[in-house]
Amino acid sequence: MTVPVSHPRKMSLDLRHRLTDAFERGVVASAGLIAHGRGEAFDYLLGERTWEQAGEAATAASALLLAAEKPAISVNGNSAALSAAEIGVLARVTGAKLEVNLFYRTLDREERIRDVLLAAGADTVYGVGVEENTVPGLESERSKSDTAILEADAVLVMLEDGDRTEKLKDMGKKVIAVDLNPLSRTAQKADITIVDNIVRALPNMIESAKELRGLGREELRAVVGAFDNERNLKEMEDRIRNG
Ligand code: PTJ
Numbered sequence: 001m002t003v004p005v006s007h008p009r010k011m012s013l014d015l016r017h018r019l020t021d022a023f024e025r026g027v028v029a030s031a032g033l034i035a036h037g038r039g040e041a042f043d044y045l046l047g048e049r050t051w052e053q054a055g056e057a058a059t060a061a062s063a064l065l066l067a068a069e070k071p072a073i074s075v076n077g078n079s080a081a082l083s084a085a086e087i088g089v090l091a092r093v094t095g096a097k098l099e100v101n102l103f104y105r106t107l108d109r110e111e112r113i114r115d116v117l118l119a120a121g122a123d124t125v126y127g128v129g130v131e132e133n134t135v136p137g138l139e140s141e142r143s144k145s146d147t148a149i150l151e152a153d154a155v156l157v158m159l160e161d162g163d164r165t166e167k168l169k170d171m172g173k174k175v176i177a178v179d180l181n182p183l184s185r186t187a188q189k190a191d192i193t194i195v196d197n198i199v200r201a202l203p204n205m206i207e208s209a210k211e212l213r214g215l216g217r218e219e220l221r222a223v224v225g226a227f228d229n230e231r232n233l234k235e236m237e238d239r240i241r242n243g
Contacts, residue, residue, distance in 0.1 A: 022081030042180035054196035060227035067220035068154035084120035086202035097148035105141035
């Protein structure tokens with residue numbers, strides 16, 4: 001459906017339709033539509049804009065991916081529906097591997113999401129058809145990780161909540177989250193949390209990664225080290241409560 005350019009909520013409605021179209025194509029889970037609604041509510045409260053805290057988190061996140069030996073980007077139905085092209089670009093700029101990882105996992109959805117990423121320009125996509133639970137202590141289907149995430153030292157997870165971040169950290173990995181809810185378990189447990197809409201956060205990460213990619217590992221680590229996630233989350237929470 002085409003929303004008229006004059007509609008005051010055009011951007012928000014266009015994003016909704018990306019989700020509903022992707023749901024009809026079997027990419028997004030039905031619960032993904034509800035998850036999007038929760039994100040919309042937080043985005044509305046934040047004024048649907050990128051705050052400086054989110055910009056700082058995006059810079060630190062790009063530095064962390066660039067500094068990693070084996071970075072990986074985990075992709076679910078919602079992130080593929082909203083940002084497939086940007087995910088492909090970020091993977092290329094940072095050297096990260098892409099892996100499909102789903103909560104409502106079916107082989108059919110894994111293949112569809114892989115195909116969306118390939119059509120958007122990704123080179124290789126991991127995570128399709130893994131049958132083994134490979135993340136210790138994680139009981140959901142998200143435990144079926146492929147080599148990209150298993151071998152990674154830094155993982156970007158987007159639009160998911162639950163206990164995976166804790167388990168990935170228990171495996172010694174650094175975790176970056178994109179989540180509009182600063183109070184979610186994933187947002188709270190990640191090393192770097194970008195409290196922003198994925199459609200704004202990923203272009204910011206790409207821009208930062210392009211600016212930072214000339215730096216050496218030590219300089220990149222210094223950028224990461226200067227970032228305080230706890231304070232950043234608290235400031236974003238305050239914005240929501242008092243804004
Ligand atoms: O594709 P699958 O099978 O892996 O399923 C994915 C969903 C999204 C259904 C699943 O991970 C889920 O239920 O997620 P939650 O627990 O609802 O968490 C999603 C989080 O993402 C919430 O904290 C939302 O506020 C946040 N969120 C939703 N849309 C956006 C967002 N954050 C950033 N940008 C968005 N556009």
